Amino acid sequence: MGAQLRVYRQKIKSAQTTKKITKAMELIAASRIQKAQARVAASTPYSRAITRAVSAVASHSNIAHFLTAEPDQIDRAAVVIVTSDRGLAGAFNSQVLREAEQLTTLLRSEGKEIAYYLVGRKAVGYFQFRRRVAARQWVGNSENPEFELAKEISDALLADFTRDFTDGGVDEIHIVSNRFVSMMTQTPEVVRLLPLEVVEATEATSTSTEVYPLYEFEPDPASVLDALLPAYIESRIFNALLQSAAAKHAATQKAMKSASDNADNLITDYTRLANNARQAEITQQISEIVGGADALVSAK
Amino acid sequence: MATLAVSVVSADREVWSGEASLVVARTVEGEIGIMPGHEPMLAILAAGEVRLTLPGGKKIEASAEDGFLSVQSNQVQIVASRAALA
Numbered sequence: 001m002g003a004q005l006r007v008y009r010q011k012i013k014s015a016q017t018t019k020k021i022t023k024a025m026e027l028i029a030a031s032r033i034q035k036a037q038a039r040v041a042a043s044t045p046y047s048r049a050i051t052r053a054v055s056a057v058a059s060h061s062n063i064a065h066f067l068t069a070e071p072d073q074i075d076r077a078a079v080v081i082v083t084s085d086r087g088l089a090g091a092f093n094s095q096v097l098r099e100a101e102q103l104t105t106l107l108r109s110e111g112k113e114i115a116y117y118l119v120g121r122k123a124v125g126y127f128q129f130r131r132r133v134a135a136r137q138w139v140g141n142s143e144n145p146e147f148e149l150a151k152e153i154s155d156a157l158l159a160d161f162t163r164d165f166t167d168g169g170v171d172e173i174h175i176v177s178n179r180f181v182s183m184m185t186q187t188p189e190v191v192r193l194l195p196l197e198v199v200e201a202t203e204a205t206s207t208s209t210e211v212y213p214l215y216e217f218e219p220d221p222a223s224v225l226d227a228l229l230p231a232y233i234e235s236r237i238f239n240a241l242l243q244s245a246a247a248k249h250a251a252t253q254k255a256m257k258s259a260s261d262n263a264d265n266l267i268t269d270y271t272r273l274a275n276n277a278r279q280a281e282i283t284q285q286i287s288e289i290v291g292g293a294d295a296l297v298s299a300k
Numbered sequence: 301m302a303t304l305a306v307s308v309v310s311a312d313r314e315v316w317s318g319e320a321s322l323v324v325a326r327t328v329e330g331e332i333g334i335m336p337g338h339e340p341m342l343a344i345l346a347a348g349e350v351r352l353t354l355p356g357g358k359k360i361e362a363s364a365e366d367g368f369l370s371v372q373s374n375q376v377q378i379v380a381s382r383a384a385l386a
Binding site: 217 | 372379381
């Protein structure tokens with residue numbers, strides 16, 4: 001076999017092996033999207049119930065709460081970046097990090113310091129490589145986030161939020177994460193988590209048909225709000241984690257599909273070249289034989 | 301007789317939903333029983349059991365931790381970060 005032909009055959013083989021792997025990853029991601037989406041859907045009743053309750057308290061009573069009060073001056077902002085633990089998901093992580101960098105530039109231009117809270121190994125790696133410091137980081141289990149993780153994150157955030165700027169506390173909290181729009185689209189999204197903008201939320205709902213009745217609060221509106229707001233933050237963070245997990249699977253599926261398609265193209269191209277090389281080899285062998293025979297005949 | 305539309309919701313799923321004629325829950329101020337026609341209410345739950353009596357007289361118990369109870373026009377929502385049927 002000619003050297004050229006052997007090289008092509010090797011390349012075909014390698015593309016085929018790669019394709020097997022990417023195809024398997026595509027199928028795995030596809031099957032996990034369903035599950036991840038089901039988890040997003042399953043957590044919706046909880047977040048809806050909490051949002052309704054928060055709006056009810058906020059619209060019913062005029063209590064000032066430290067979670068909703070806009071501080072006079074914002075010195076330090078917390079940015080929570082939600083990425084995945086693993087790559088091979090196309091632009092999934094880089095688009096979130098890019099969005100976070102844009103937010104950083106914006107906040108810096110407003111004269112705010114920034115504290116980073118990283119979720120997922122990819123964000124941690126990105127920061128380590130650039131030797132940047134993060135306030136807190138959480139890695140592991142980004143594909144299947146548990147509520148405990150959301151609770152841990154929100155507890156850490158709330159603890160820093162309640163502290164003063166001089167003690168290393170933060171005055172506002174932003175969360176940057178991927179949102180699952182459809183199988184084909186996942187968009188990075190920036191949401192300001194704290195201070196809560198409850199007023200806008202209630203105005204938005206009061207325009208709809210829903211009217212909030214006069215509630216009786218037990219023990220009293222202030223303590224109900226005290227208990228509700230952290231739960232609301234937890235559910236928002238949990239929702240962001242679940243959305244990000246679903247988006248990650250969708251992004252992986254898309255990336256792996258295009259990788260498989262590319263492998264297919266490579267295999268076709270190299271097969272053509274290999275056929276060409278084989279044909280050239282045969283032609284050469286025939287002409288050598290014919291030439292040899294001719295030489296024998298003329299030698300007689 | 302009117303019934304209550306009850307849903308027991310935990311952070312990651314809806315644990316139970318259906319009709320009930322009586323809901324007994326423990327709030328931070330003590331036990332409270334809710335029957336159809338109860339006034340709108342929001343209460344913080346103390347850790348403990350929630351007992352539901354179905355229209356047929358059957359009883360269901362659920363445990364709820366770290367949550368709240370909301371009642372509004374015969375709809376009862378028991379929302380807790382951790383909730384499970386006992």
